[in-house]
Amino acid sequence: MDKTTHHITACVVVIGNEILSGRTQDLNISYIGKCCDELGIRLMECRVIPDVPEAILATVDACRRVFDYVFTTGGIGPTHDDITTAVIARLFNRPIERNAAAVIAMQSYYGVDNLNEARLKMADIPVGAMLIDNPVSGAPGFQIENVFVLPGVPIIMQAMFEGITDRLIGGAPMLTGSVVTGLPESILADGLRELQNRYPDVAIGSYPFFRKGKLGVNIVMRTTRAATLTDATAAVILLIRNLEGEVIKMP
Amino acid sequence: MDKTTHHITACVVVIGNEILSGRTQDLNISYIGKCCDELGIRLMECRVIPDVPEAILATVDACRRVFDYVFTTGGIGPTHDDITTAVIARLFNRPIERNAAAVIAMQSYYGVDNLNEARLKMADIPVGAMLIDNPVSGAPGFQIENVFVLPGVPIIMQAMFEGITDRLIGGAPMLTGSVVTGLPESILADGLRELQNRYPDVAIGSYPFFRKGKLGVNIVMRTTRAATLTDATAAVILLIRNLEGEVIKMP
Numbered sequence: 001m002d003k004t005t006h007h008i009t010a011c012v013v014v015i016g017n018e019i020l021s022g023r024t025q026d027l028n029i030s031y032i033g034k035c036c037d038e039l040g041i042r043l044m045e046c047r048v049i050p051d052v053p054e055a056i057l058a059t060v061d062a063c064r065r066v067f068d069y070v071f072t073t074g075g076i077g078p079t080h081d082d083i084t085t086a087v088i089a090r091l092f093n094r095p096i097e098r099n100a101a102a103v104i105a106m107q108s109y110y111g112v113d114n115l116n117e118a119r120l121k122m123a124d125i126p127v128g129a130m131l132i133d134n135p136v137s138g139a140p141g142f143q144i145e146n147v148f149v150l151p152g153v154p155i156i157m158q159a160m161f162e163g164i165t166d167r168l169i170g171g172a173p174m175l176t177g178s179v180v181t182g183l184p185e186s187i188l189a190d191g192l193r194e195l196q197n198r199y200p201d202v203a204i205g206s207y208p209f210f211r212k213g214k215l216g217v218n219i220v221m222r223t224t225r226a227a228t229l230t231d232a233t234a235a236v237i238l239l240i241r242n243l244e245g246e247v248i249k250m251p
Numbered sequence: 252m253d254k255t256t257h258h259i260t261a262c263v264v265v266i267g268n269e270i271l272s273g274r275t276q277d278l279n280i281s282y283i284g285k286c287c288d289e290l291g292i293r294l295m296e297c298r299v300i301p302d303v304p305e306a307i308l309a310t311v312d313a314c315r316r317v318f319d320y321v322f323t324t325g326g327i328g329p330t331h332d333d334i335t336t337a338v339i340a341r342l343f344n345r346p347i348e349r350n351a352a353a354v355i356a357m358q359s360y361y362g363v364d365n366l367n368e369a370r371l372k373m374a375d376i377p378v379g380a381m382l383i384d385n386p387v388s389g390a391p392g393f394q395i396e397n398v399f400v401l402p403g404v405p406i407i408m409q410a411m412f413e414g415i416t417d418r419l420i421g422g423a424p425m426l427t428g429s430v431v432t433g434l435p436e437s438i439l440a441d442g443l444r445e446l447q448n449r450y451p452d453v454a455i456g457s458y459p460f461f462r463k464g465k466l467g468v469n470i471v472m473r474t475t476r477a478a479t480l481t482d483a484t485a486a487v488i489l490l491i492r493n494l495e496g497e498v499i500k501m502p
Contacts, residue, residue: 016456017454017456017473018456018458018471019280019284019297020280020284020294020295020296020297021284021285021425021427021471021473022280022281022282022283022284022285023284023427023429023471024281024458025278025281026277026280026281027276029271029273029277029299030270030273030275030276030277031273032273033270033271033272033273033274034273037272037273043272044271044300044301044306045271045298045300045301045306046270046271046297046298046299047296047297047298047299048280048296048297048298049295049296050295050296051456055295055296077436077457077459078436078437078440079436079439079440079443079444079457080440080443080444080447080455080457081447081455081456081457116437116438118436118437118438118440118441119437121440137466152458153459153460153461155461156461174272176272176274178274185328185329185330185369186329186367186369186370187367187369188330189329189330189331189369189372190369192330192331193330193331196331196332204331204332205267205268205269205302205332206328206330206331206332206333207269207275207403208328208404209404210404210406210407215388220269220272220274222268222272
């Protein structure tokens with residue numbers, strides 16, 4: 001990979017016992033990963049942690065110092081296990097206040113008469129935070145410095161992430177191509193290693209899979225350079241054909 | 252939660268650019284999470300990291316010092332991007348050798364004549380590591396101290412994980428119950444907070460969801476004590492009925 005440029009980096013912190021217990025399948029990492037690719041941001045790490053204040057505090061604090069952006073998901077609802085907002089306020093040493101703009105947003109979603117105290121808890125935001133609009137269910141997220149606090153429910157998180165993309169400074173979008181073949185990895189290994197050396201700007205990944213009882217390999221190329229991607233993809237296809245393999249899916 | 256007992260803890264380290272890019276949906280965290288619950292092991296953290304030697308080295312080293320068990324997934328195949336084995340060997344300062352037992356296991360899977368050099372690379376294991384049998388595709392994983400090195404393909408990883416459960420010392424299995432209702436979280440919040448205080452041994456989680464355009468809440472109770480789980484579940488159902496809500500799914 002190109003080491004001359006500074007890449008903008010990001011980290012996702014998934015907060016929730018339900019992900020660690022396996023009861024709920026996380027879908028937010030893959031969604032944010034795809035968005036980062038499009039934005040030219042390198043998603044460098046994700047951490048899944050429990051609903052434990054010390055874990056949230058230590059993890060977000062460590063990550064915000066290392067990565068350009070930190071996205072947290074989960075723990076900003078109205079119930080006792082929603083502790084993310086309080087912990088982030090503590091992390092940045094800011095009091096929590098009932099945010100007037102958040103109340104207005106929630107009034108227009110729920111209706112003034114349906115805004116009970118539990119719901120209003122979701123309008124309690126650290127002082128000075130920038131709100132993140134929630135077009136799905138009213139209650140906003142927020143941003144402090146490089147930390148973006150988002151909810152855990154995927155369709156709500158996704159709609160809110162859409163709204164922050166113009167706050168994120170990225171770089172050239174990551175372009176990807178893939179070639180699928182039924183050749184085993186072991187036959188491809190030498191050739192792929194040679195291609196990786198020939199195209200240092202392209203990250204070439206080899207991902208075996210089982211489908212309908214047969215092994216296959218998905219060869220994925222990632223780079224910000226369109227012409228290089230075209231060249232590398234052609235070279236991978238040539239490698240497969242030279243090994244008398246079948247290209248199952250063209251990029 | 253009970254703070255008088257030392258709980259056995261674990262961490263999953265998912266190694267792979269394809270998870271961070273969102274091209275591949277991770278399924279290993281949820282599988283290992285469920286297994287840990289059954290084994291009475293607390294899965295306390297998961298980290299997803301790229302195929303970068305320094306990231307693997309630093310992450311596994313940090314995690315193995317904090318948690319009783321570390322499970323890595325990904326990066327032990329035959330191609331250039333499979334670097335986990337080499338990095339783990341470096342971490343434990345051990346040379347890599349062609350492991351005779353691994354060669355025999357792979358011979359019986361592939362047949363002696365089909366064991367080319369790329370495949371044999373998967374029999375190169377750090378000296379003194381304990382092999383982890385692969386009943387699906389031959390190439391083994393391995394264990395050094397409290398670090399278990401597993402592949403990324405879910406069905407292979409799962410079959411191999413089955414084979415190590417008798418090496419893992421856990422505790423009382425985590426028991427879970429859940430109650431689903433159409434009541435909004437905001438209506439349930441006060442009552443759930445009171446129940447959490449009444450049952451400190453039970454971790455009560457409230458997970459909103461969208462299904463068929465309607466919001467609902469899944470209330471999940473987790474504890475190692477069967478009688479307490481029964482009591483807490485009954486109390487949650489009573490709470491919902493007192494709020495004139497419908498219990499959509501009984502535990």
